[in-house]
Amino acid sequence: xxxxxxxxxxxxxxxxxxxxxxxxxxxxxxxxxxxxxxxxxxxxxxxxxxxxxxxxxxxxxxxxxxxxxxxxxxxxxxxxxxxxxxxxxxxxxxxxxxxxxxxxxxxxxxxxxxxxxxxxxxxxxxxx
Amino acid sequence: xxxxxxxxxxxxxxxxxxxxxxxxxxxxxxxxxxxxxxxxxxxxxxxxxxxxxxxxxxxxxxxxxxxxxxxxxxxxxxxxxxxxxxxxxxxxxxxxxxxxxxxxxxxxxxxxxxxxxxxxxxxxxxxxxxxxxxxxxxxxxxxxxxxxxxxxxxxxxxxxxxxxxxxxxxxxxxxxxxxxxxxxxxxxxxxxxxxxxxxxxxxxxxxxxxxxxxxxxxxxxxxx
Numbered sequence: 001x002x003x004x005x006x007x008x009x010x011x012x013x014x015x016x017x018x019x020x021x022x023x024x025x026x027x028x029x030x031x032x033x034x035x036x037x038x039x040x041x042x043x044x045x046x047x048x049x050x051x052x053x054x055x056x057x058x059x060x061x062x063x064x065x066x067x068x069x070x071x072x073x074x075x076x077x078x079x080x081x082x083x084x085x086x087x088x089x090x091x092x093x094x095x096x097x098x099x100x101x102x103x104x105x106x107x108x109x110x111x112x113x114x115x116x117x118x119x120x121x122x123x124x125x126x127x128x
Numbered sequence: 129x130x131x132x133x134x135x136x137x138x139x140x141x142x143x144x145x146x147x148x149x150x151x152x153x154x155x156x157x158x159x160x161x162x163x164x165x166x167x168x169x170x171x172x173x174x175x176x177x178x179x180x181x182x183x184x185x186x187x188x189x190x191x192x193x194x195x196x197x198x199x200x201x202x203x204x205x206x207x208x209x210x211x212x213x214x215x216x217x218x219x220x221x222x223x224x225x226x227x228x229x230x231x232x233x234x235x236x237x238x239x240x241x242x243x244x245x246x247x248x249x250x251x252x253x254x255x256x257x258x259x260x261x262x263x264x265x266x267x268x269x270x271x272x273x274x275x276x277x278x279x280x281x282x283x284x285x286x287x288x289x290x291x292x293x294x295x296x297x298x299x300x301x302x303x304x305x306x307x308x309x310x311x312x313x314x315x316x317x318x319x320x321x322x323x324x325x326x327x328x329x330x331x332x333x334x335x336x337x338x339x340x341x342x343x344x345x346x347x348x349x350x351x352x
Contacts (some may be wrong), residue, residue, distance in 0.1 A: 005225050006218075015215040022207050022342075026200065029347035047350065051343035058339045066218045066332045076160050083167030087174040094178050098185065 004071040014065045018058055025054040042099065143320045151319050162326040166333050173337050176292070180285050180344065183278075190278020195349025197263060197271075197279070198286070202254040203346035206246050207338060213242035214335040221328040224321030232311045232324065239331070240304050243297055250294060258283075286345050293341060296334045303327050 033046035064070045069077060141151075148154035184191040216239045223231025255264075262270040263283055271279045307327055310316065316324060 005222060008219070008222070011215060011218050011222070014218075015211065018211045018214075019208060022204065022211065025343050025347060026204050029200070029343070029351050032350075032352040045348070048348045051348050052340075055340050055343055059336050062214060062332050062336055062339070066214055066335075067329055072159070073156060076156070076163055079160065079163050079167060083163075083170045086167075087170055090171070090174055090178050091181065094182065095185070098182050 004068065006065065006068075006071075010065060014061050017061060021054050021058050021061075025051055028054070141319065155322055155325075158322045158326060159329070162329045166329060169333060173289075173292070176285075176289055177340065177344075180289070183281055183285070187275070187278035187281065190275035191282045192349045193273070193275050194279040194282030194286070195345060195347070196351060197261065198346050198349075199254070199257065200346045200351070202249060202257070203342045206249050206254075207342045209242050209246045209249070210335050210338050213239045213246070214332050216242065217328050217331045221321070221324055224316055224324040225318060227316070227318030227321075229311060229314060229316070232316060232321075233308060236304055236308050236311065240301060240308070243301050243304070247294060247297060250290070289341055290345070293334065293337055296337070300327070300331055300334060303330070 028050050029047065031047075033050060035046060036044040038044055063080070069080060144151055144154055148157065216235050220232055220235035220239060223229075223235055258264055259267060262268050264287065265280050265284050269280055269283065273279075304327060307324060310323065
Protein backbone atom coordinates (compact mmCIF):
# COMPACT_ATOMS: atom_id res chain seq x y z
CA UNK A 1 0.00 0.00 0.00
CA UNK A 2 1.80 3.07 -1.16
CA UNK A 3 -1.15 5.32 -1.89
CA UNK A 4 -0.92 7.73 -4.76
CA UNK A 5 2.68 8.68 -5.45
CA UNK A 6 2.73 12.23 -6.77
CA UNK A 7 5.42 12.93 -9.40
CA UNK A 8 8.27 15.17 -8.26
CA UNK A 9 7.53 17.73 -10.98
CA UNK A 10 4.03 18.28 -9.49
CA UNK A 11 5.55 19.00 -6.07
CA UNK A 12 8.10 21.30 -7.69
CA UNK A 13 5.36 23.14 -9.59
CA UNK A 14 3.36 23.60 -6.36
CA UNK A 15 6.50 24.83 -4.57
CA UNK A 16 7.29 27.39 -7.28
CA UNK A 17 3.64 28.51 -7.40
CA UNK A 18 3.63 29.05 -3.64
CA UNK A 19 6.79 31.16 -3.85
CA UNK A 20 5.31 33.16 -6.73
CA UNK A 21 2.08 33.76 -4.79
CA UNK A 22 4.14 34.91 -1.79
CA UNK A 23 5.88 37.43 -4.03
CA UNK A 24 2.51 38.47 -5.46
CA UNK A 25 0.88 39.04 -2.07
CA UNK A 26 3.90 41.10 -0.97
CA UNK A 27 3.78 43.19 -4.16
CA UNK A 28 0.02 43.76 -3.87
CA UNK A 29 0.51 45.03 -0.30
CA UNK A 30 2.37 48.04 -1.70
CA UNK A 31 -0.48 49.02 -4.04
CA UNK A 32 -3.42 51.02 -2.82
CA UNK A 33 -6.42 48.98 -3.89
CA UNK A 34 -8.81 51.28 -2.07
CA UNK A 35 -11.98 50.45 -0.23
CA UNK A 36 -15.60 49.69 -1.02
CA UNK A 37 -18.29 51.43 0.98
CA UNK A 38 -20.85 48.99 2.37
CA UNK A 39 -23.94 50.66 3.74
CA UNK A 40 -23.36 53.79 5.74
CA UNK A 41 -21.04 52.59 8.45
CA UNK A 42 -18.79 49.96 6.92
CA UNK A 43 -15.87 49.91 4.53
CA UNK A 44 -14.31 46.88 2.92
CA UNK A 45 -10.52 47.16 2.66
CA UNK A 46 -9.65 45.62 -0.71
CA UNK A 47 -5.99 45.09 0.24
CA UNK A 48 -7.17 42.76 3.01
CA UNK A 49 -9.48 40.97 0.58
CA UNK A 50 -6.65 40.47 -1.92
CA UNK A 51 -4.31 39.18 0.80
CA UNK A 52 -6.93 36.70 2.05
CA UNK A 53 -7.81 35.49 -1.47
CA UNK A 54 -4.13 34.80 -2.23
CA UNK A 55 -3.71 33.06 1.14
CA UNK A 56 -6.76 30.90 0.36
CA UNK A 57 -5.29 29.91 -3.03
CA UNK A 58 -2.00 29.00 -1.35
CA UNK A 59 -3.87 26.97 1.27
CA UNK A 60 -5.74 25.08 -1.46
CA UNK A 61 -2.46 24.23 -3.20
CA UNK A 62 -0.89 22.97 0.02
CA UNK A 63 -4.02 21.02 0.96
CA UNK A 64 -4.71 19.44 -2.42
CA UNK A 65 -1.17 18.42 -3.31
CA UNK A 66 1.15 18.42 -0.28
CA UNK A 67 -1.56 17.05 2.02
CA UNK A 68 -2.90 14.67 -0.66
CA UNK A 69 -6.52 15.82 -0.36
CA UNK A 70 -6.82 15.47 -4.12
CA UNK A 71 -6.36 11.73 -3.67
CA UNK A 72 -8.08 11.32 -0.29
CA UNK A 73 -11.34 9.45 0.17
CA UNK A 74 -14.63 11.31 0.42
CA UNK A 75 -15.00 10.90 4.15
CA UNK A 76 -11.64 12.56 4.84
CA UNK A 77 -12.58 15.43 2.54
CA UNK A 78 -15.89 15.81 4.37
CA UNK A 79 -14.08 16.08 7.70
CA UNK A 80 -11.77 18.77 6.30
CA UNK A 81 -14.68 20.72 4.83
CA UNK A 82 -16.51 20.44 8.16
CA UNK A 83 -13.50 22.00 9.85
CA UNK A 84 -13.56 25.01 7.54
CA UNK A 85 -17.35 25.19 7.83
CA UNK A 86 -17.02 25.58 11.62
CA UNK A 87 -14.39 28.24 11.09
CA UNK A 88 -16.80 30.09 8.78
CA UNK A 89 -19.54 29.85 11.43
CA UNK A 90 -17.17 31.14 14.10
CA UNK A 91 -16.13 34.11 11.98
CA UNK A 92 -19.50 35.05 10.51
CA UNK A 93 -21.55 34.82 13.70
CA UNK A 94 -18.96 36.62 15.82
CA UNK A 95 -18.52 39.40 13.28
CA UNK A 96 -22.26 39.62 12.74
CA UNK A 97 -22.69 40.16 16.43
CA UNK A 98 -19.95 42.79 16.66
CA UNK A 99 -21.19 44.67 13.60
CA UNK A 100 -24.86 44.84 14.57
CA UNK A 101 -24.39 45.82 18.18
CA UNK A 102 -24.35 49.37 19.38
CA UNK A 103 -21.11 50.05 21.18
CA UNK A 104 -21.39 52.62 23.90
CA UNK A 105 -18.53 54.96 24.44
CA UNK A 106 -16.52 54.09 27.51
CA UNK A 107 -18.11 56.12 30.30
CA UNK A 108 -16.07 58.54 32.33
CA UNK A 109 -14.50 57.01 35.42
CA UNK A 110 -16.65 56.97 38.51
CA UNK A 111 -15.91 59.72 40.95
CA UNK A 112 -17.24 59.91 44.43
CA UNK A 113 -20.03 62.46 44.73
CA UNK A 114 -19.33 65.38 46.96
CA UNK A 115 -20.58 64.66 50.48
CA UNK A 116 -23.85 66.38 51.23
CA UNK A 117 -23.53 69.58 53.13
CA UNK A 118 -24.02 68.92 56.79
CA UNK A 119 -27.43 70.15 57.88
CA UNK A 120 -27.35 73.16 60.12
CA UNK A 121 -29.21 71.44 62.89
CA UNK A 122 -29.10 67.74 63.27
CA UNK A 123 -32.58 66.31 63.21
CA UNK A 124 -33.65 64.96 66.55
CA UNK A 125 -33.50 61.22 66.64
CA UNK A 126 -36.91 59.75 66.41
CA UNK A 127 -37.58 58.20 69.76
CA UNK A 128 -40.71 56.22 69.92
CA UNK B 129 -16.73 -20.31 10.50
CA UNK B 130 -14.27 -23.06 9.73
CA UNK B 131 -10.96 -23.25 11.44
CA UNK B 132 -9.16 -22.44 8.23
CA UNK B 133 -11.22 -19.27 7.77
CA UNK B 134 -10.68 -18.24 11.38
CA UNK B 135 -6.92 -18.41 11.12
CA UNK B 136 -6.86 -16.90 7.68
CA UNK B 137 -5.68 -13.34 7.77
CA UNK B 138 -3.92 -13.64 11.09
CA UNK B 139 -0.64 -13.67 9.26
CA UNK B 140 0.09 -10.04 8.75
CA UNK B 141 3.00 -7.67 9.20
CA UNK B 142 3.71 -6.70 12.79
CA UNK B 143 2.75 -3.08 12.17
CA UNK B 144 -0.77 -4.00 10.98
CA UNK B 145 -3.05 -3.76 14.00
CA UNK B 146 -5.41 -6.67 14.45
CA UNK B 147 -8.64 -4.71 14.03
CA UNK B 148 -7.90 -3.57 10.47
CA UNK B 149 -8.68 -5.61 7.38
CA UNK B 150 -5.59 -4.49 5.50
CA UNK B 151 -2.86 -1.88 5.35
CA UNK B 152 -4.94 0.47 3.21
CA UNK B 153 -7.72 0.55 5.80
CA UNK B 154 -5.29 1.12 8.65
CA UNK B 155 -3.62 3.89 6.69
CA UNK B 156 -6.92 5.64 5.96
CA UNK B 157 -8.02 5.38 9.58
CA UNK B 158 -4.74 6.90 10.79
CA UNK B 159 -4.91 9.67 8.22
CA UNK B 160 -8.52 10.45 9.16
CA UNK B 161 -7.57 10.59 12.84
CA UNK B 162 -4.81 13.07 12.02
CA UNK B 163 -7.26 15.21 10.06
CA UNK B 164 -9.68 15.25 12.99
CA UNK B 165 -6.83 16.52 15.17
CA UNK B 166 -5.98 19.17 12.57
CA UNK B 167 -9.62 20.31 12.54
CA UNK B 168 -9.34 20.96 16.29
CA UNK B 169 -6.20 22.94 15.49
CA UNK B 170 -8.18 24.96 12.95
CA UNK B 171 -10.63 25.80 15.73
CA UNK B 172 -7.72 26.60 18.08
CA UNK B 173 -6.02 29.06 15.72
CA UNK B 174 -9.38 30.09 14.26
CA UNK B 175 -10.49 31.56 17.58
CA UNK B 176 -7.35 33.70 17.61
CA UNK B 177 -7.89 34.79 14.02
CA UNK B 178 -11.51 35.70 14.86
CA UNK B 179 -10.30 37.72 17.85
CA UNK B 180 -7.70 39.46 15.69
CA UNK B 181 -10.35 40.26 13.05
CA UNK B 182 -12.67 41.86 15.59
CA UNK B 183 -10.03 44.04 17.20
CA UNK B 184 -8.61 45.03 13.84
CA UNK B 185 -12.13 46.05 12.90
CA UNK B 186 -12.58 48.05 16.11
CA UNK B 187 -9.13 49.68 16.15
CA UNK B 188 -8.34 49.77 12.45
CA UNK B 189 -5.95 52.73 12.47
CA UNK B 190 -3.98 51.40 15.43
CA UNK B 191 -3.61 47.95 13.88
CA UNK B 192 -2.43 49.46 10.60
CA UNK B 193 0.14 51.56 12.45
CA UNK B 194 1.30 48.48 14.36
CA UNK B 195 1.58 46.39 11.20
CA UNK B 196 3.73 49.04 9.52
CA UNK B 197 6.21 48.79 12.41
CA UNK B 198 6.95 45.17 11.49
CA UNK B 199 9.67 44.57 8.95
CA UNK B 200 7.94 42.73 6.09
CA UNK B 201 11.28 41.39 4.84
CA UNK B 202 11.57 39.14 7.92
CA UNK B 203 8.07 37.83 7.27
CA UNK B 204 8.62 37.26 3.56
CA UNK B 205 11.94 35.47 4.12
CA UNK B 206 10.42 33.19 6.73
CA UNK B 207 7.44 32.49 4.46
CA UNK B 208 9.82 31.31 1.74
CA UNK B 209 11.77 29.20 4.26
CA UNK B 210 8.61 27.56 5.59
CA UNK B 211 7.19 26.89 2.11
CA UNK B 212 10.52 25.31 1.23
CA UNK B 213 10.31 23.10 4.32
CA UNK B 214 6.78 22.07 3.31
CA UNK B 215 8.14 21.03 -0.08
CA UNK B 216 10.98 19.00 1.44
CA UNK B 217 8.51 17.41 3.87
CA UNK B 218 6.29 16.39 0.94
CA UNK B 219 9.40 14.83 -0.63
CA UNK B 220 10.14 12.97 2.65
CA UNK B 221 6.60 11.54 2.63
CA UNK B 222 7.07 10.56 -1.01
CA UNK B 223 10.32 8.77 -0.13
CA UNK B 224 8.32 6.98 2.60
CA UNK B 225 5.70 5.90 0.07
CA UNK B 226 8.42 4.45 -2.11
CA UNK B 227 10.22 2.87 0.84
CA UNK B 228 13.44 4.78 0.18
CA UNK B 229 15.20 4.94 3.52
CA UNK B 230 17.97 7.30 2.45
CA UNK B 231 15.42 9.60 0.87
CA UNK B 232 13.42 9.77 4.11
CA UNK B 233 16.53 10.55 6.15
CA UNK B 234 17.84 13.13 3.68
CA UNK B 235 14.59 15.05 3.16
CA UNK B 236 13.71 14.98 6.86
CA UNK B 237 17.12 16.43 7.67
CA UNK B 238 16.66 19.25 5.15
CA UNK B 239 13.19 19.95 6.57
CA UNK B 240 14.60 20.16 10.09
CA UNK B 241 17.38 22.50 8.97
CA UNK B 242 14.82 24.81 7.35
CA UNK B 243 12.66 24.69 10.50
CA UNK B 244 15.65 25.67 12.65
CA UNK B 245 16.46 28.43 10.15
CA UNK B 246 12.89 29.75 10.52
CA UNK B 247 13.20 29.85 14.31
CA UNK B 248 16.67 31.37 14.07
CA UNK B 249 15.42 34.24 11.88
CA UNK B 250 12.43 34.76 14.14
CA UNK B 251 14.09 34.70 17.54
CA UNK B 252 17.58 35.92 16.74
CA UNK B 253 16.87 38.70 14.27
CA UNK B 254 13.20 39.59 14.32
CA UNK B 255 12.34 39.47 18.01
CA UNK B 256 15.67 41.09 18.87
CA UNK B 257 14.79 43.87 16.42
CA UNK B 258 11.36 44.19 18.03
CA UNK B 259 12.97 44.38 21.46
CA UNK B 260 15.34 47.17 20.43
CA UNK B 261 12.47 49.04 18.79
CA UNK B 262 10.56 48.72 22.11
CA UNK B 263 7.70 46.84 20.50
CA UNK B 264 7.31 43.96 22.98
CA UNK B 265 4.38 44.53 25.37
CA UNK B 266 5.57 44.07 28.92
CA UNK B 267 9.23 44.57 28.00
CA UNK B 268 9.48 48.32 27.83
CA UNK B 269 6.83 48.77 25.14
CA UNK B 270 6.77 52.33 23.97
CA UNK B 271 4.96 53.90 21.06
CA UNK B 272 4.36 57.60 20.63
CA UNK B 273 1.10 58.76 19.20
CA UNK B 274 -2.62 58.63 19.73
CA UNK B 275 -3.00 54.97 18.79
CA UNK B 276 -0.52 53.69 21.37
CA UNK B 277 -2.94 51.36 23.27
CA UNK B 278 -4.24 49.84 20.02
CA UNK B 279 -0.69 49.40 18.70
CA UNK B 280 0.16 47.59 21.91
CA UNK B 281 -2.90 45.38 21.42
CA UNK B 282 -1.74 44.60 17.89
CA UNK B 283 1.65 43.52 19.24
CA UNK B 284 -0.03 41.33 21.85
CA UNK B 285 -1.76 39.52 18.99
CA UNK B 286 1.43 39.44 16.96
CA UNK B 287 3.53 37.86 19.70
CA UNK B 288 0.84 35.48 20.87
CA UNK B 289 -0.02 34.18 17.40
CA UNK B 290 3.52 33.93 16.05
CA UNK B 291 4.65 32.55 19.44
CA UNK B 292 2.01 29.82 19.34
CA UNK B 293 3.01 29.09 15.77
CA UNK B 294 6.70 28.91 16.74
CA UNK B 295 5.73 26.47 19.51
CA UNK B 296 4.14 24.26 16.86
CA UNK B 297 7.39 24.43 14.86
CA UNK B 298 9.37 23.34 17.94
CA UNK B 299 6.97 20.42 18.55
CA UNK B 300 7.30 19.48 14.86
CA UNK B 301 11.08 19.49 15.20
CA UNK B 302 10.82 17.06 18.11
CA UNK B 303 8.53 14.72 16.16
CA UNK B 304 10.83 14.86 13.13
CA UNK B 305 13.82 13.99 15.32
CA UNK B 306 11.98 10.85 16.48
CA UNK B 307 11.08 9.99 12.86
CA UNK B 308 14.70 10.43 11.83
CA UNK B 309 15.81 8.07 14.56
CA UNK B 310 13.15 5.53 13.52
CA UNK B 311 14.13 5.81 9.87
CA UNK B 312 17.78 5.27 10.71
CA UNK B 313 16.82 2.07 12.49
CA UNK B 314 14.89 0.95 9.42
CA UNK B 315 11.42 1.11 10.98
CA UNK B 316 9.66 2.19 7.78
CA UNK B 317 8.94 0.55 4.47
CA UNK B 318 6.60 1.33 1.61
CA UNK B 319 3.75 -0.50 3.40
CA UNK B 320 4.32 1.31 6.64
CA UNK B 321 5.08 5.02 6.72
CA UNK B 322 1.97 6.26 8.55
CA UNK B 323 4.03 8.22 11.08
CA UNK B 324 5.79 10.10 8.28
CA UNK B 325 2.55 10.79 6.41
CA UNK B 326 0.85 12.16 9.55
CA UNK B 327 3.84 14.27 10.53
CA UNK B 328 3.71 15.63 7.00
CA UNK B 329 0.06 16.58 7.46
CA UNK B 330 0.94 18.36 10.72
CA UNK B 331 3.83 20.19 9.12
CA UNK B 332 1.77 21.39 6.15
CA UNK B 333 -0.91 22.60 8.56
CA UNK B 334 1.69 24.67 10.42
CA UNK B 335 2.72 26.07 7.02
CA UNK B 336 -0.90 27.01 6.26
CA UNK B 337 -1.20 28.89 9.55
CA UNK B 338 1.86 30.92 8.59
CA UNK B 339 0.45 31.52 5.10
CA UNK B 340 -2.36 33.45 6.83
CA UNK B 341 -0.25 35.03 9.56
CA UNK B 342 2.20 36.57 7.11
CA UNK B 343 -0.22 38.82 5.18
CA UNK B 344 -2.51 39.53 8.15
CA UNK B 345 0.32 40.67 10.44
CA UNK B 346 2.99 42.03 8.10
CA UNK B 347 1.25 43.18 4.94
CA UNK B 348 -2.25 44.54 5.44
CA UNK B 349 -1.12 47.67 7.22
CA UNK B 350 -1.45 50.00 4.26
CA UNK B 351 2.19 49.93 3.22
CA UNK B 352 1.54 51.96 0.08
